[in-house]
Amino acid sequence: MTYAHQANHVTLVITHSIQPDRQADYEKWLDDIMPHAASFPGHLGVNVLRPVHGDNAYTILIRFSGLDELYAWLKSDERKALIHDLPAMLSQPEHVEVRPGPAFWFTPTQPGQVKPAKWKQYLLTLGVIFPSTNLVPWFWNQVLPASHGTLWGHLLNDASVVALVVFMWMPLATRVLKQWLMGRKA
Known part of the structure; x- marks a missing residue:
């Protein structure tokens, strides 16, 4: 089923704050999960914005052709298995948003942070x-x-x-x- 109101594409914006001693584990986890997401129908690409200036937040932007394709990935058994060990690497719960179209470029990287002017x-x-x-x-x-x-x-x-x-x-x-x-x- 396709929703008539959905944008040309949607972006899943995920922010992960990583424990300082788990950054290498997290990078390996990214290397494992990204090819799985890419194998799903409707996957349009992924960008990883890595921490800068001593920050510990990663922002992952995963684009899909529509909501149905995105939810198929989110609810998949493959993803559930891959995120099982993720909470042990995080210093706080993940922040997840679904954004229609290209709005993701200016999505704040930290929960509670204000969008740029x-x-x-x-x-x-x-x-x-x-x-x-x-x-x-x-x-x-x-x-x-x-x-x-x-x-x-x-x-x-x-x-x-x-x-x-x-x-x-x-x-x-x-x-x-x-x-x-x-x-x-x-």
């Missing part, structure tokens, strides 16, 4: 999109000059920009600028 979200998104939408077409025009101004050229440009933003720039930018984004309200 809209102007910060705007500036960071503009800072990632603007150079990408200027450099990618230039690049493809150099590599494939025949693509310039064509429908397939636009598709190639758009697909490249989206891939760069989703898989490289936003995870990197949100990790590097985490203190600025999640700092005091401005």
